Structures are given as structure tokens and as C-alpha cells.
Amino acid sequence: MPAALALVLALLAGLVAAPAAVAATSAPRSTGGAAVPGPVVLVGVPGLRWGDVTPVDADGEPLGDLAEHGAGPTGTVQAPAGTPVLGALQRDAGLGDVAVRSVTSSACPADGWLAVSAGSRALDPRPGLEIPLADGGTAEPDPAEVLTRCSPLTEPVDGEVTRWGTYRAAVATQDYDARLGLLGDALAAAGTPSASVGPGAAVALATTDGTLEGPHERRPPEPAALGEAVERLLDDGARLLVVDAGSVLADPAPGEEVPEEAAVTSVELLDARVGAVLDAVPDDATVLVAGIADATARAHLGAFAAVGPAPAGGASATYDGTLVGSTSTRQDGLLQTTDVAPTLLAALGVDAPGGLVGAPVLPVVTGLTAEERRDSVLDLSLAAVEVRPVVGPFFYALYGAQVLLYGAAFLGLRRGWGGTAGRRGVLAWLRRVSVVFASVPVATVLAGLVPWWRSDVPGLSLVLAVGAGTAVVSAVALLGPWRRTLLGPAAVVGGATALVLAADVITGSTLQLSSLMGPNPVVAGRFYGLGNPPFALFSTGFLLLATALAHGLLTRDRRGAAVGVVAVVGVVCAAINGTPGLGSDFGGPPAIVPAFTLLALLVAGVRLTVVRVLGVGVGTLLVMSLLATLDYLRPADQRTHLGRFVETVLDGGAVGVVQRKLSANIEVLTGNPQGLLVPLAALFVAFVLLRPGAGGPPALRRAFDRSPTLRHGFLAWLVLVLIGFAVNDSGTSIPAVAATLMVPLLTAAGVRALEDDDAAAERREGVAIGASTR
Numbered sequence: 001m002p003a004a005l006a007l008v009l010a011l012l013a014g015l016v017a018a019p020a021a022v023a024a025t026s027a028p029r030s031t032g033g034a035a036v037p038g039p040v041v042l043v044g045v046p047g048l049r050w051g052d053v054t055p056v057d058a059d060g061e062p063l064g065d066l067a068e069h070g071a072g073p074t075g076t077v078q079a080p081a082g083t084p085v086l087g088a089l090q091r092d093a094g095l096g097d098v099a100v101r102s103v104t105s106s107a108c109p110a111d112g113w114l115a116v117s118a119g120s121r122a123l124d125p126r127p128g129l130e131i132p133l134a135d136g137g138t139a140e141p142d143p144a145e146v147l148t149r150c151s152p153l154t155e156p157v158d159g160e161v162t163r164w165g166t167y168r169a170a171v172a173t174q175d176y177d178a179r180l181g182l183l184g185d186a187l188a189a190a191g192t193p194s195a196s197v198g199p200g201a202a203v204a205l206a207t208t209d210g211t212l213e214g215p216h217e218r219r220p221p222e223p224a225a226l227g228e229a230v231e232r233l234l235d236d237g238a239r240l241l242v243v244d245a246g247s248v249l250a251d252p253a254p255g256e257e258v259p260e261e262a263a264v265t266s267v268e269l270l271d272a273r274v275g276a277v278l279d280a281v282p283d284d285a286t287v288l289v290a291g292i293a294d295a296t297a298r299a300h301l302g303a304f305a306a307v308g309p310a311p312a313g314g315a316s317a318t319y320d321g322t323l324v325g326s327t328s329t330r331q332d333g334l335l336q337t338t339d340v341a342p343t344l345l346a347a348l349g350v351d352a353p354g355g356l357v358g359a360p361v362l363p364v365v366t367g368l369t370a371e372e373r374r375d376s377v378l379d380l381s382l383a384a385v386e387v388r389p390v391v392g393p394f395f396y397a398l399y400g401a402q403v404l405l406y407g408a409a410f411l412g413l414r415r416g417w418g419g420t421a422g423r424r425g426v427l428a429w430l431r432r433v434s435v436v437f438a439s440v441p442v443a444t445v446l447a448g449l450v451p452w453w454r455s456d457v458p459g460l461s462l463v464l465a466v467g468a469g470t471a472v473v474s475a476v477a478l479l480g481p482w483r484r485t486l487l488g489p490a491a492v493v494g495g496a497t498a499l500v501l502a503a504d505v506i507t508g509s510t511l512q513l514s515s516l517m518g519p520n521p522v523v524a525g526r527f528y529g530l531g532n533p534p535f536a537l538f539s540t541g542f543l544l545l546a547t548a549l550a551h552g553l554l555t556r557d558r559r560g561a562a563v564g565v566v567a568v569v570g571v572v573c574a575a576i577n578g579t580p581g582l583g584s585d586f587g588g589p590p591a592i593v594p595a596f597t598l599l600a601l602l603v604a605g606v607r608l609t610v611v612r613v614l615g616v617g618v619g620t621l622l623v624m625s626l627l628a629t630l631d632y633l634r635p636a637d638q639r640t641h642l643g644r645f646v647e648t649v650l651d652g653g654a655v656g657v658v659q660r661k662l663s664a665n666i667e668v669l670t671g672n673p674q675g676l677l678v679p680l681a682a683l684f685v686a687f688v689l690l691r692p693g694a695g696g697p698p699a700l701r702r703a704f705d706r707s708p709t710l711r712h713g714f715l716a717w718l719v720l721v722l723i724g725f726a727v728n729d730s731g732t733s734i735p736a737v738a739a740t741l742m743v744p745l746l747t748a749a750g751v752r753a754l755e756d757d758d759a760a761a762e763r764r765e766g767v768a769i770g771a772s773t774r
Contacts, residue, residue, distance in 0.1 A: 035349030036309040038284030039234050041241045042344060043277055044116070044200055045270055046109035047248035047295025048086075050097070050303045050377050052267050056087035082268040085275035089289060089305040091370045094319030094363055095377045098302035099329070099336045100293050101524035103174055108150035109247045112293030112337055113200040114167060116242075118178040119341035119356035124151050125170040153199035153244070155218050161202055164210025179355050181208035183341045187240065188213045190350040195233040197226070198244025205242055219244060223269070227276035234281065239348060245273045247295045284309065286319070286347050288361075292337045299522050301381040304335060306361070311346040314362030322363035323373055329527035330581075331513065333376050335361045336524060379453060383514035384522045386458040394444075394463075394516050398740060402437055405430070406747070424758065431751040435489045436474045438744035441517055441537050441737070442497040443469030445504060448511035466516065486707055486752050487548040490745040494544025497741060501538040502576050505530060505583055517737060529584035530577055532728055536738035538583075539592050539720055542573040544745060546596065547713030550603050554709055562709075563604045570596025574623065580631035587728035593620040595720035602712035699750030706753050710746075717742055 055063040062084075102111035103123035110124035154162050161167075164180075171178045184207035187194050196205045196212065198219035206212055215236065217229045226243070233241055248270055274289055281287060286309050291302025306319035316322050326335045339358035346352070346360040368376070446469035452461035473496050482488025504511040509528040512518030517533045519526045530538055546569040553562035574592045577583035597616045601608065704711040721738050725731035 034312050036284075036286045036311060036347045038282055038286060038308065039239055039241060040344055040347045041230070041234075041243065041277065041281055041285055041287045042116075042201075042204075042340065043243045043245050043274055043287065043289045044113065044204070044292050045245045045248060045274070045289060045303075046100075046107075046112050046200070046291060046293035048267075048270065048289075048291035048303045049300050050090065050095075050374070050381060051300075052248065053083050053086040053090050053303070055374060056084060056091060058091075060084050060088060062087065083271040085271045085278065086267075086289075086303075086305075089274075089307070090374055092320060093289075093305040093307045094310070094322040094324045095373045096304040096306075096324040096333050096335050096361065097377050097380050097521070098291055098304045099334065099521050099524040099527070100291065100302045101299065101522065102293075102337075103176065105523075106299045107293040107337070109200060109293045109295070110151055110153055110167075110203065113153070113203040113244070114171070114178070114180065115337040116183060116204040116292065116340045117206060118171070118180050118182050119338055119358055120178040120182075121174075121176040121338065121357075122167070122171045122178040122180065123174055124167060126150065153203070155199050156202045156206075156212060156216055159212045159216065161206045161210045161212075164206060167203075168210075176357075177355070179208070181206055181210070182353055182355055183344065184208070184213065186345055186350055186353050187348075190348075192239050192348055192350055193237050194240040194242070195236070195238035196242045196244075197229055197233070198246070200244035201242035202244075205240075214238060219246070223272040223276040226273055227280040230277050230280040234285075240344060243277055245270055245277075247293070248291075278307075286310070288340070288343065290337075290340060292340065301334075301384055301521060302337075303377075304361070309347075310363050311343070311360055313346075313360070314364065316363040316366050319363055321366065321368075321370075321373075323365040323368065323376060324361050325364035326361050327359040328357070329521075330508065331380075331510070331521075331527050332365050332508075333373075333380055334521055334527060379451065380514075380521065382458075383453040384520055386453045387462065387514045387516065388520065388522070390459045390462055391516055398437070398440060402740075402744065405433055405437070420762075424755070427751050427755050427758070431748045431755070432474075432478055434744040434748040434751065435477050435493060436470060438489075438493045438741055438748070439470045439473035439477065439496075440466065441741050442473055442493070442500050442541075443467075444516040445500055445511050445518065445534075446473075448513070448515055453514075462516070485552075486703065486749055486756075487551050487710065489748050490544050491548030493745060494541040494548070494741065496541070497537050498541030498545055498573070501530070501534055501541070502572075505538075505576060529582065530588060531585075532587075532724075532731065532733045533737040535577065535583075535585055535588050535728075536721070536724065536734040536736075537741055538577065539573060539588065539595070539724070540717060540738045540741045542569055543595060543599070543713060543717055543720060544742070545569060546599060547709055547716075550599075550713075551707050551709040554603070559604065563600050566596060566600040566603055570600065578623070586628065587724065587731075589623055590620050590727050591720050591723035593623050594723065595716045598719055599712055599716040602715070603709060699754050700746060702753040702757060703746070703750040706756075707749075710749060714742075714746065 057063055100107045100112060102108075102115065102121050107115075108124055108126070111122065114122035114124060151163070156162060168180055171180055184194075184205050187205070188207055194205050194214040196202050196214070196216045202212060202216055205214065215233060215238075217233065220226050220229060226245075230241060230243065246269070248267055278287060287307050289303070289305045291304065293302070294300060304324065306324060308319060310317060310319045314322075314324075323333045324335065325332050326339045328336055328339055336358055338356075339361050342352055342356050342358045343361040345356075443466045447462060447465035450461075450465040450468075452458055452465050455461035473493060476496070477483070477489040477492040480488070480492065482492060501512070505528075509530075512531075512534050513527065514520055517537065519531045519534075521527060525531060546566045549565045549569070550562040553559075553565060570592065573596065574589045575582075577585050577588040577592060594616045597619070598608075601612065606612070704714075717738070721735040724734040724738075728734060
């Protein structure tokens with residue numbers, strides 16, 4: 001045990017000592033202020049994905065359809081052979097995937113252009129979006145209907161965007177504090193000449209009042225005419241030219257209606273339009289081609305390509321032959337639509353105004369071959385799409401299997417199937433299977449080590465990868481010398497879960513991305529650090545590890561060392577979770593600090609009082625304030641949401657943020673009857689399982705009797721998940737996901753206690769029988 005403890009503490013120390021810079025991998029750190037030498041051209045292509053493009057070789061010859069290059073059956077379509085321009089960009093340009101998520105799950109083309117204008121998420125109101133109900137209320141339509149109800153983009157009239165008042169009124173009711181016209185106002189204030197082609201481009205460049213400062217031309221139907229318009233506007237002095245090349249609808253769903261006003265463009269026509277733009281720009285131009293929105297109701301990642309000089313601060317002076325990225329995602333090859341406006345301003349040398357939530361897109365990885373870059377963006381997109389249909393069945397299967405397990409074990413033990421030998425077999429089986437269930441969450445992260453998304457059956461491959469990881473972790477927990485101890489398996493599985501997630505966070509959060517319990521870039525809620533489900537597993541794992549280590553030390557009467565271990569593990573957990581650039585989780589430390597403080601006080605034998613509880617609360621606020629302030633003191637382009645929250649407080653917007661968080665959780669609780677089950681179930685579990693009397697389950701009661709530290713750890717876990725639920729958006733996932741780790745390991749500990757008691761009783765009975773026969 002001392003050697004194991006030393007090993008664990010050494011691993012924790014190594015995690016804390018790891019430089020925070022590693023967490024962002026090769027993400028850019030500074031944008032500088034120098035403008036690129038030539039004009040800047042943005043070509044917006046809502047709906048374009050890299051799966052729509054046929055790769056080409058060095059001679060421009062098609063390499064075949066994407067199924068030969070790692071594309072999955074549902075993530076992409078068989079691309080047409082007529083995409084030589086886009087294929088050449090995929091071969092030579094700086095590549096990335098765009099998370100196009102807007103306010104709703106799918107982004108209409110207008111949503112993408114509004115995001116460029118505001119540098120923030122913004123939603124164009126859908127015609128007929130609300131469906132009248134018989135009781136006088138309204139309901140949202142099925143998500144599959146959303147994009148067939150997109151508002152049409154129309155050309156401006158007399159230099160004014162026609163629906164600007166509608167856009168502004170809609171954005172005023174949304175939760176992202178978007179300021180339409182932010183990009184146009186910044187360009188006008190800097191005196192930077194701009195021009196636009198097509199209706200979406202006019203939306204992007206309009207100022208706050210919906211007017212255009214520079215010339216605008218309608219998008220001509222023929223690519224050659226588009227090239228002439230681009231050349232004419234650049235010759236007239238435009239430093240920034242925005243082109244709406246039209247939306248792409250490459251693979252409508254079966255029976256999906258495509259409205260005429262959606263300005264749908266084939267991939268072949270889009271390829272020709274992009275080619276006309278590239279032929280018309282000068283050699284020193286910086287050109288960005290961006291799929292800034294969806295074009296079907298099925299959300300995907302958009303394609304992004306950049307050529308020419310890049311703003312200062314990246315890994316290369318030019319975009320060509322690189323992977324691009326942004327500090328808003330901290331993932332190589334991944335950016336957001338809200339990053340487009342900061343990129344344009346950085347390239348033009350224009351100071352970015354307040355209100356932009358994104359960051360400039362810069363080259364972040366160089367030296368890769370064309371095939372490696374292509375595989376990188378395809379893998380990112382494929383994994384994000386292929387994991388989504390598996391998530392729901394996975395959780396249903398996991399929870400359902402556990403219910404069946406515990407139900408069968410309860411019946412077997414209650415009815416005494418097979419007598420003493422049968423009871424012994426049921427207990428052993430229940431303990432082992434419980435450990436296996438507890439090993440599943442960390443296995444969902446480890447599955448990212450295997451490129452399951454490249455398989456012909458990616459869903460099955462993902463399940464098999466999770467099964468293999470589960471087998472490895474559970475085997476270590478069940479076959480080592482710690483298997484005979486009460487909390488040995490809990491220490492191994494909980495510690496493995498915590499350390500794997502910690503290592504992933506430190507190295508860039510790549511394994512979590514598109515995992516069954518991690519963030520999905522299509523959803524665009526979080527791209528790095530620890531979101532709600534990973535936080536739940538990470539903090540629960542560390543809490544279980546601290547509890548098991550403290551239990552082992554207390555059994556040898558080393559109370560001081562036990563308290564110290566809890567403190568060290570708690571500090572490491574809070575530091576990794578809350579440090580900007582690592583966990584970057586504003587809502588984590590308010591739950592971690594009081595939970596571990598409570599555990600340390602209980603392990604120390606300190607009696608809880610109102611004053612001490614208030615002291616824990618004040619200490620938590622101080623820790624959070626320190627982390628957020630340190631992040632705020634960094635340069636603006638390097639801040640995480642911790643520092644941005646401080647900026648919001650200083651700007652007077654903190655009340656709105658708090659209100660949104662409260663309203664989100666209240667809506668979950670009151671809007672859905674199932675939402676109330678989470679806190680009520682937690683309170684019931686606390687009442688029943690922690691009762692010292694006969695009301696508690698015998699197995700867990702015996703485990704608590706043998707290890708008061710386990711009781712303390714469980715109480716601290718309840719504090720952790722309840723506070724985590726209260727202070728995080730959509731916090732109901734935290735207790736549910738944390739329970740997938742805690743409940744099976746509690747069950748395993750309780751069953752081990754029953755097994756040990758039964759074995760002791762059999763030994764006593766054997767001694768008594770032997771004595772009576774003498």
C-alpha cells in the first residue's frame with residue numbers, strides 16, 4: 001500500500017507540473033496587429049463539407065470517391081468528380097472544419113451570415129417556426145423541418161439589407177448578446193473599404209443600422225461573370241470582399257423538400273464559382289472559403305480552406321499547406337463560424353471590438369502531407385457525425401443493463417437461490433459485473449485511441465472499442481492484489497477514470513471529443529477542457545481515489561496522512577478542472593472545493609458547524625475569483641470563458657449570465673417532469689443509504705460500518721453532484737453521468753462487505769462445529 005500510494009501521488013504531481021501550454025496543443029497564442037499585404041476575400045458557401053469534395057492528385061486528376069479515403073457511409077456522400085478547384089484546395093490550402101452551430105441545432109444560411117456580422121451566434125426567425133396547439137399554446141416543429149423553413153436571403157435595396165429590422169428584433173430576444181453589424185461598424189470606424197457580392201455577403205458587411213458602406217453587386221448566375229465582378233470590385237479599392245457563393249444541398253434526406261428560395265447550388269456549380277473567384281484575385285490575396293452554415297436539417301461540420309498570407313501569430317506566415325485552428329476551440333483543424341469575423345479583422349489589421357466571442361483562425365500545424373491534412377479534417381467530421389446516433393442507445397443500454405443486473409441480484413439474494421453456495425456465486429458475480437459497469441465510462445474515452453469512425457460499420461466498431469477498454473480496466477481492477485480489499489476496485493477504476501481524463505485534458509482534450517460521454521463539435525457546446533459529463537466522471541473518479549487512499553491510511557491509524565492525501569488529491573482535481581487552458585471549467589471548482597473540504601474535515605474527525613460550512617463557501621468563492629481573475633489578466637485572445645466572465649461582470653452583464661444559467665436549469669426541472677427526478681432521487685438516496693438504522697440496504701450499510709470513510713466519501717459525492725447540478729447549464733447530466741461510476745463501485749464495495757461477513761460467519765461456524773465434535 002505505501003508503494004501504491006507513492007505511485008499515485010507521483011502521478012498526480014506530474015499532472016500538476018505539466019505545462020498548461022500543452023493543453024492547447026499547437027493552437028495560436030497571439031494575433032499581432034500587422035495586416036496581410038493584399039486584399040482579403042471571404043467566400044461563404046453554407047452547406048459545403050469536405051465529404052462533398054473529390055480529392056485530386058498533383059496533376060488535378062480525381063483520386064476516386066471518398067469511400068476510399070476514410071469516409072463513412074452516413075457522414076459524407078459520394079462526391080462528384082467535377083470538383084477540381086475544391087479538390088486542389090483540399091490538397092494545397094490550409095484546412096479546417098467549421099462548427100456551424102447557431103442558436104438551434106441546425107444553422108440556416110442566414111444564421112451563418114448573421115454570425116459573421118455579429119461575431120456571435122444569432123438566429124434568423126424561421127417562417128412558421130412555432131406550431132399552434134389546440135390549447136392555444138405553441139410548439140416547435142420537428143428538427144427535420146427547420147431548414148425547409150429557412151427565411152430566404154434577398155438582395156439589398158438602395159444599399160440597405162431588406163430584413164435587417166427583423167433580424168435585429170429576433171436577436172434582441174436571444175441569449176447570446178449578439179450585436180448585429182459589429183463587423184461592418186469596425187470596418188467603417190477604421191476606414192477600411194469593403195465590398196460585397198450576393199445577399200448573404202450584404203448581411204455580413206452591413207453596419208448596425210443595416211446599411212452598406214461599400215459597393216454591392218448581385219451574384220451573377222454564371223461563374224465567369226462572378227469572376228469579372230470580383231476583379232472589378234478589387235480594382236476599385238476594396239480591401240475586404242465578401243462573396244456569397246450560394247448554399248449547397250448535396251444530399252437531401254429522403255423526401256426532404258427543397259424550397260426554391262433557398263438558393264440551392266450544386267457542388268459542381270459552387271466549385272466553378274470558387275474557381276472564378278480564385279482566378280480573379282491577385283497573387284498576394286488572402287482567400288477564405290468557409291462552409292458557415294448547414295444546408296440540410298442534419299447538422300454537420302462545414303469545410304474551411306484558406307490560401308495566401310496569414311495574420312501574425314500562427315505557426316506559418318501563410319495558410320498554404322497547413323491545418324488551421326483557433327483559440328476558441330483549441331483543437332487543430334477546428335474552428336467556429338464566430339471565428340470568421342475576428343479572422344477578417346486580424347488579416348486587415350483592424351482592432352477587434354468588444355463583443356466578438358471568437359478568435360482569429362491561424363495556421364497551427366505545418367509539415368503535414370496533403371493526405372494527412374485531408375484525413376485529419378475528414379476524421380474530425382466523420383467521428384462527430386457517426387457518434388451521434390450511437391449516444392442514445394448507448395445510455396439506454398447502460399442504464400437498462402444496470403437495472404436488470406441489480407434487480408436480478410436482489411431477487412437471487414432475497415430468495416436464496418442455490419442455498420449458501422448459490423448465494424456465494426451470486427455475490428461474486430454481482431461484484432465483478434458491477435466493476436465491469438463502472439469501467440465503461442473511462443472506456444468510452446479510451447475508445448478515441450482507435451479510429452473506429454473509419455470502419456464500414458462505425459457504430460459497431462465504437463461499441464467493440466468501448467468493450468475492449470472496459471475489459472482492460474476491469475481486468476486490472478479485478479485481478480490485482482487490491483481485489484480482496486473493500487475499496488481496492490474503487491481505487492483502481494476511479495483513479496483510472498480520473499487520470500485518463502486528466503491526461504487527455506493536459507494533452508488537448510482530443511480523446512473526449514466525439515466520444516460517447518464527451519463533447520461533440522457539431523453541437524458546439526465545448527471543444528476543450530471539461531464539459532458537464534466529463535467533469536462528472538473526472539471529479540467522481542478523483543473523489544473515489546481520495547476516499548480509498550484515506551481509508552487505507554486510517555486502517556493503519558495514520559489520520560494526518562489521510563487528511564493530507566485528501567487535500568492533495570482535491571487540490572489537483574480543482575487545479576486541473578479550473579485552470580484556464582486545462583479544464584477551463586468555471587462551474588467545476590464551486591462543486592469540487594466544498595466536496596473535498598467536507599471529505600477532509602470528516603476524515604479529520606472535525607464536527608461540522610454552520611460557521612465552518614460558511615467558511616467552506618467563502619473559500620470556494622475565493623478560489624473561483626482567483627482562477628477567473630488570472631485568466632482575465634491574460635491577453636484577450638487567449639482568455640477562456642473564465643476570463644470572459646470577469647469581463648462580463650465588469651461590463652455589467654453578469655446578472656444576465658446568472659439568469660440564463662438559472663432559467664436553463666429551472667426549465668429542465670419544471671418543463672420536463674423527468675427533470676425533477678434528479679434532485680429528488682439524490683435526496684432519497686442520501687436519506688436511505690446514509691441512515692445508520694435498519695432502513696438502509698444491508699450491503700451498503702455493512703460497507704459503511706466497515707469503512708466510515710466510504711460513508712464520508714459518499715456524502716461528499718452527493719454535495720459534489722448537487723452543487724454541480726445547480727451551478728452549471730444543463731446540470732442534470734452531472735448526477736446522472738456521475739452515478740454511472742459511483743453506483744456500481746458502491747455496489748461492489750457493499751457486496752465485498754457481504755462476502756467478507758459471510759466468510760467470517762462460515763469460519764466461526766466451522767470452529768464451533770469442530771469444538772462440539774471434540
